[in-house]
Every structure is written in C-alpha cells, then in structure tokens.
Amino acid sequence: MKITIGSFILQQLHAAKVAHIYGVPGDYNLALLEMIEHDPQVNFIGNCNELNAAYAADGYARLNGIGALIVTYGVGDLAALSGIAGAYAESAAVICIAGSPPLHAMKSHALLHHTLADGNFDNVMNCFKQFTVAQALITPENAATEIPRLITCAWQQKKPVYLQLPADLCDVEIDVPDKLSQPRLPSSDKNNLELAATALLTRINQSKQPVILVDQMVERYQLQQLVIEVAQKFAIPLANMPTAKCVLPENTPGWQGGYNGDLSRPELFALMAESDCVLSFGVRLVDSTTGYFSQQFATSAVVDIQPYSLKLENIAYPAVTAADLLQTLLDKAKNTLPTTLTPLPHSEYKLATPDNSLLEHANFWQRMNRFIQPDDVLVVENGTSGAAIGAMRMPEGVTVVNQPIWGSIGYTLPALLGAMMASPERRHLLFIGDGSFQLTAQELSTLLRCGQKPIIFLINNGGYTIERYILGESSSYNDISPWNYAKLAAVLNPQVESFCVAVETSQQLELALEQASRQHSLVFIEVKLPAMDTPPAMIAFCNRCNNFNFGLHNPRRSV
CATH class of the missing domain: 3.40.50.970 (Thiamin diphosphate (ThDP)-binding fold, Pyr/PP domains)
Incomplete structure (x- = not known):
C-alpha cells in the first residue's frame, strides 16, 4: 500500500505500543511534529530540553517496554546523546528520531546551520554509532525496510537506536506491505535449545549448592515468573543485583536479598562464595554494583544465561532464547523437589513517635x-x-x-x-x-x-x-x-x-x-x-x- 514516510514512522511506533513521544521542536523536525499534531494515536510531549526528553523516553521505556523521542539535527540530537548512552548502559529500548537537513542538502554537502558548516554530515551519525545498536539515514529507497528494522532492533536488544529523517521526506509516499508487522523476539534453534536445556538440567542436578542471580535482563525480557518457577521447582535460592532491585518480588520464597559483593548481607555473601552453580541471568559485574569488585564466587561455577544464548562449562549454545530455555527446562524436570524455600524474615522495628526533633x-x-x-x-x-x-x-x-x-x-x-x-x-x-x-x-x-x-x-x-x-x-x-x-x-x-x-x-x-x-x-x-x-x-x-x-x-x- 502507499503511505508517506512520516505516517509510516508513526504507524510503526503505534504498532510497538508507543503512545507518547518526547522531544523539542526544531526546524528540521517540524514536518513530522505537524503530522503528530493531527494523529489521534500518538501524542507529542514537549520537554524543556533534549537531554530531558531522552530521560523521559527512557523512563517511558522502563514501564512500557519501548520509548521514543524526536529532536532536531546537531544541536538537538547531540544534546540528547548522554541520555541515549544512559539508555544503552541501562538496557532501555529508546528510539531517537532526529529531523535532519533535506536529503539534497546532505548529498551536496551544503553549509548549513546546526552543523559545523564544513559540509560533513557523517560526524553526528558517527557519534550515535557508539551509543546505539542500529542507525539509519532514511531515504525513499530504504524507508520501508529501515524503519521497521530499527524499531525491531530496539525491541529485541532492549537498547536505543537512531533514525535520521531528512526534512524534505516526511510527505514522500512509499510502498509498504499491506499487513502491519509488530516487533517480535527471535525464536530458538530447536536442536540447540534441546541440547542447552539438557545440559542445564544436568548441571543443576549435579550441583550441591546452586543459586540464582538476576540482573536487569530478567525484567527487560519479562522472565520474572519463569525464573521464580525454576527456583521453586529445583529449590534454588535467589538474589538480585542492585541494578535489578524489585525485579523479583521481595517476599518470594527463597529470595536472599540484593547482592553487592561484600556489602551484601553476610549470609548471602557466604552463599554466593560457596555456590558450585551460579545461574547468572545477564549479570554484569560493575564497580558500582559489586562493592567495587568485591564479589566472590568461582568463575567455574557461573552458568551464563543471556537473552539469546547459554554458556555452560566453556560450551556456548547460540540461538537459544532465555524464555524458551527456562520453559524447556521446566518441562524436562518432571519431578518436583520438596520445596525448602521460605520467605526472608522481615526486620522488626518500631517507628519513633513524631516530635519536634530534627529529621535524620x-x-x-x-x-x-x-x-x-x-x-x-x-x-x-x-x-x-x-x-x-x-x-x-x-x-x-x-x-x-x-x-x-x-x-x-x-x-x-x-x-x-x-x-x-x-x-x-x-x-x-x-x-x-x-x-x-x-x-x-x-x-x-x-x-x-x-x-x-x-x-x-x-x-x-x-x-x-x-x-x-x-x-x-x-x-x-x-x-x-x-x-x-x-x-x-x-x-x-x-x-x-x-x-x-x-x-x-x-x-x-x-x-x-x-x-x-x-x-x-x-x-x-x-x-x-x-x-x-x-x-x-x-x-x-x-x-x-x-x-x-x-x-x-x-x-x-x-x-
């Protein structure tokens, strides 16, 4: 069917369940903003500056799964770049759309405002290549494929992407498939999945003191319930990194608290140090989340579970999604162990009676x-x-x-x-x-x-x-x-x-x-x-x- 490039972008965002787009108007993005002005399904929220818009899109993505912002070229997108880098570091799927100069001006290397006035239109794109998982300069030839590709990359990898939309292309019509496709996660390779689940089941059954350690990945890919079911089925205690605070409900039977190296509860620190099988869900051992690298568990004990792969005993299993892996593991484990998991006791304390003493x-x-x-x-x-x-x-x-x-x-x-x-x-x-x-x-x-x-x-x-x-x-x-x-x-x-x-x-x-x-x-x-x-x-x-x-x-x- 025929559709304008601007309308196609909004259609794809709506399919990804983006209903609010943050940003700041600038002359290169006004054509797209005018379309949003008359679109009943997508609302533009004007921010006070582009950095704040990137933060707002990040916050939106945390609760919605994906977020978006619209800025103008050069002064706008570079002002948002720190927020985009933060979304990358913290695994938030954010789509950064930059209204860029007209395509003919970029191709002729015209000396324009909001640029360095040197005819170079690669420098901004090069900056964003360092902090996003996919980038594209939209043209009439690539719009039908590149726009869905970028949104799908953000959705699959839970990272930001960057799209440049030349100001003169918003109303250009293109041919796109009649059926609207929503971004989806990739499927597992059937053979690799079977081998990975069997190897993981064997490793768990052979271990004497397994423990589950989760990071942001579990929330980003909505694996909470599967992780808890695995913990209950195999009677494995659980803990979370500080970056995954409340990803596991903190009254979950077997939950041992937040793991932050030797700044953790002493009982949890000892549990991790003594474990012979650490089921690690996307864990990143960063200075600020490990008490400055004070974590203590054997490297050989780590079973590295990533969104689309498993690594166990130096054998890598690619093309295996974590959701499929956990579900197959549960299906294979027919006999449920008697659960020994209990909720962590709450600390009892009594609030002091309010008075006129200064707060601390x-x-x-x-x-x-x-x-x-x-x-x-x-x-x-x-x-x-x-x-x-x-x-x-x-x-x-x-x-x-x-x-x-x-x-x-x-x-x-x-x-x-x-x-x-x-x-x-x-x-x-x-x-x-x-x-x-x-x-x-x-x-x-x-x-x-x-x-x-x-x-x-x-x-x-x-x-x-x-x-x-x-x-x-x-x-x-x-x-x-x-x-x-x-x-x-x-x-x-x-x-x-x-x-x-x-x-x-x-x-x-x-x-x-x-x-x-x-x-x-x-x-x-x-x-x-x-x-x-x-x-x-x-x-x-x-x-x-x-x-x-x-x-x-x-x-x-x-x-």
Missing part, C-alpha cells in the same frame, strides 16, 4: 518504608536516595526506576514524566537530591503542564553529599546555590494547583504525609536533612570509590 536519614527512611505501598513506582536518584532504597525491603509489586550504572544525576525527574505516562494507573514516588534536582528542575513545569500528580521528595542536604564523602567534604566545588524548592512549582506553573511544603522535623513530615495522601494534585515535599548525614551503605561505597579512583596519590593522604 535513619528515621526518614524508616518512615518511607511504611509510606511505600504495593504496586508503587519508585523513581530513585543516585546518592543518598539510591543507597537508602537499595537497603529497604519493598512490598509486592513495587517497581524501581533508577540509573545505577550510567549514574547521570538529574535523570530521575524527567524519567518520572515518562514513567507516569506509561503507567498512569499506578502511584509514583520520586526521591531526588537537591544537587540532582538542580540539573533538570525545569521539567517540573512539564509535569505540571501535563497534569501529572506524583509525590516528589526533594532531599535537601545542602549540596553533593556523595561527592563530599568521596573527596572534598568542605570544598566549594561540592556546594550548590540554596533554592526555595517548595515554592518552585508555583513559579514554574502558577496556573496549576499543587501541594508543596518543606519539612525538617518528624512531626512536620508526618503531617505532610497525611496531607499528601489526600491530595489530587502534584505533591512536592522538601525534606531538610543534615549535610553529612547519610545511609551507612553510601559511606562504605564512597570510601571504596575514593580508594579506587585516587590510589597512592589520594589527596586524603595529605590531609
């Missing part, structure tokens, strides 16, 4: 642990918030959106916007530090403009606390300007009602939480905490970061 991290996060409800979405910034949430036991159905590997501060406020639009039926809580907030604060105005109603906790501890603990506790480079955070919502959108308050005592916090639960508007609670008060886990992490980064020339040695 310990009592604030204890109260948050009671405030968080089943099925909440927690968007958690790196730093004190990330350290605290990582150590807390979460109720059933909670989803955590964070960025512990790429670690770009300010990510969470725009990501909250995307997450809320992907799952509007759920309650969303944002925990963000004052330093992080100042990087992307203007996106609060977009949340208000779009009628979003999250509960935002701004942790105000007077600057970059995580950096103060790494180096420069009293150095000026870790200071930031003091803002009146609780009044920002009224400044950024005076036409929208919101509930904003600053608290610094447990009694004030209790009153604010009670009022927040009754609101039908955006809630913004500024929580004032001491500058060097922080969860213990963060202090341990920062000390290791200091030693790793600076070594023998550590500036602390001269203090």
Whole structure:
C-alpha cells in the first residue's frame, strides 16, 4: 500500500505500543511534529530540553517496554546523546528520531546551520554509532525496510537506536506491505535449545549448592515468573543485583536479598562464595554494583544465561532464547523437589513517635518504608536516595526506576514524566537530591503542564553529599546555590494547583504525609536533612570509590 514516510514512522511506533513521544521542536523536525499534531494515536510531549526528553523516553521505556523521542539535527540530537548512552548502559529500548537537513542538502554537502558548516554530515551519525545498536539515514529507497528494522532492533536488544529523517521526506509516499508487522523476539534453534536445556538440567542436578542471580535482563525480557518457577521447582535460592532491585518480588520464597559483593548481607555473601552453580541471568559485574569488585564466587561455577544464548562449562549454545530455555527446562524436570524455600524474615522495628526533633536519614527512611505501598513506582536518584532504597525491603509489586550504572544525576525527574505516562494507573514516588534536582528542575513545569500528580521528595542536604564523602567534604566545588524548592512549582506553573511544603522535623513530615495522601494534585515535599548525614551503605561505597579512583596519590593522604 502507499503511505508517506512520516505516517509510516508513526504507524510503526503505534504498532510497538508507543503512545507518547518526547522531544523539542526544531526546524528540521517540524514536518513530522505537524503530522503528530493531527494523529489521534500518538501524542507529542514537549520537554524543556533534549537531554530531558531522552530521560523521559527512557523512563517511558522502563514501564512500557519501548520509548521514543524526536529532536532536531546537531544541536538537538547531540544534546540528547548522554541520555541515549544512559539508555544503552541501562538496557532501555529508546528510539531517537532526529529531523535532519533535506536529503539534497546532505548529498551536496551544503553549509548549513546546526552543523559545523564544513559540509560533513557523517560526524553526528558517527557519534550515535557508539551509543546505539542500529542507525539509519532514511531515504525513499530504504524507508520501508529501515524503519521497521530499527524499531525491531530496539525491541529485541532492549537498547536505543537512531533514525535520521531528512526534512524534505516526511510527505514522500512509499510502498509498504499491506499487513502491519509488530516487533517480535527471535525464536530458538530447536536442536540447540534441546541440547542447552539438557545440559542445564544436568548441571543443576549435579550441583550441591546452586543459586540464582538476576540482573536487569530478567525484567527487560519479562522472565520474572519463569525464573521464580525454576527456583521453586529445583529449590534454588535467589538474589538480585542492585541494578535489578524489585525485579523479583521481595517476599518470594527463597529470595536472599540484593547482592553487592561484600556489602551484601553476610549470609548471602557466604552463599554466593560457596555456590558450585551460579545461574547468572545477564549479570554484569560493575564497580558500582559489586562493592567495587568485591564479589566472590568461582568463575567455574557461573552458568551464563543471556537473552539469546547459554554458556555452560566453556560450551556456548547460540540461538537459544532465555524464555524458551527456562520453559524447556521446566518441562524436562518432571519431578518436583520438596520445596525448602521460605520467605526472608522481615526486620522488626518500631517507628519513633513524631516530635519536634530534627529529621535524620535513619528515621526518614524508616518512615518511607511504611509510606511505600504495593504496586508503587519508585523513581530513585543516585546518592543518598539510591543507597537508602537499595537497603529497604519493598512490598509486592513495587517497581524501581533508577540509573545505577550510567549514574547521570538529574535523570530521575524527567524519567518520572515518562514513567507516569506509561503507567498512569499506578502511584509514583520520586526521591531526588537537591544537587540532582538542580540539573533538570525545569521539567517540573512539564509535569505540571501535563497534569501529572506524583509525590516528589526533594532531599535537601545542602549540596553533593556523595561527592563530599568521596573527596572534598568542605570544598566549594561540592556546594550548590540554596533554592526555595517548595515554592518552585508555583513559579514554574502558577496556573496549576499543587501541594508543596518543606519539612525538617518528624512531626512536620508526618503531617505532610497525611496531607499528601489526600491530595489530587502534584505533591512536592522538601525534606531538610543534615549535610553529612547519610545511609551507612553510601559511606562504605564512597570510601571504596575514593580508594579506587585516587590510589597512592589520594589527596586524603595529605590531609
């Protein structure tokens, strides 16, 4: 059938269940934005800048499975590049569409604005090749094949892709198949699958102390239920990397907690060290998620399960999807072992009676642990918030959106916007530090403009606390300007009602939480905490970061 290239892009996005596209208008992308303006199935959400748009698309992808943004060439797509790199590091399927100069101008190497004025149109594409799994400059000849290819690559690999759409091609008609195809995951090779499942079953049956360790991959490919069924069938305890917080429900029988090297629970650390069979689901041993490489388990014990392959005892089994592998393993294991798995006991603690004493991290996060409800979405910034949430036991159905590997501060406020639009039926809580907030604060105005109603906790501890603990506790480079955070919502959108308050005592916090639960508007609670008060886990992490980064020339040695 005949269809314009712009309409075909929107059709393909809709087939992938993308209903919201984030971005910033620019002259090269206006033709496509005009199409979206009149498309009832896709909504454009204008952001305050392109980096925020990339973060929002990432947050949307975390809850929806795939997200998209539209920017303009050069000044726009390069401004979004850090957000695209973050989506790559954290395995979020994001489609970055850049409206580019007209195709005839690119082919003739014209000297244009938003370029380096040297006639080179390869440099931006070369940048994106380093941070995406697929790229294409759309032409009338390749549009029918390249547009579905890019979307399918993002869907299959859970990574970002990059598409350049020349400004003069949006209304060009092309021939495409009559039947609309949705992106699908590849299937397994039947013979390889049989061999892999048999080998895995043998390895599990021969092991004396197996353990399951999961990373982001399990959530991205929706393997949670299959992993839990395998654990129950073979009575195997489970743990998750910090990057997979709440991927496994934390009341699951056999769940042993989060594994972070020797910063883990001592019992879990010992369990991993003694295991002779570690079923590793996409695990990446990164400094920030292993207590700076303090993990301890035998390399020979690792069974490496990836989305489309298995590696076991130095034998690789390609073309085997993890979902097929686990289902075949379950089918082969006819005899169910008597389960010995029990839920991890909850820590018992009693909340102190609210009074006029100043808040500290310990009592604030204890109260948050009671405030968080089943099925909440927690968007958690790196730093004190990330350290605290990582150590807390979460109720059933909670989803955590964070960025512990790429670690770009300010990510969470725009990501909250995307997450809320992907799952509007759920309650969303944002925990963000004052330093992080100042990087992307203007996106609060977009949340208000779009009628979003999250509960935002701004942790105000007077600057970059995580950096103060790494180096420069009293150095000026870790200071930031003091803002009146609780009044920002009224400044950024005076036409929208919101509930904003600053608290610094447990009694004030209790009153604010009670009022927040009754609101039908955006809630913004500024929580004032001491500058060097922080969860213990963060202090341990920062000390290791200091030693790793600076070594023998550590500036602390001269203090």
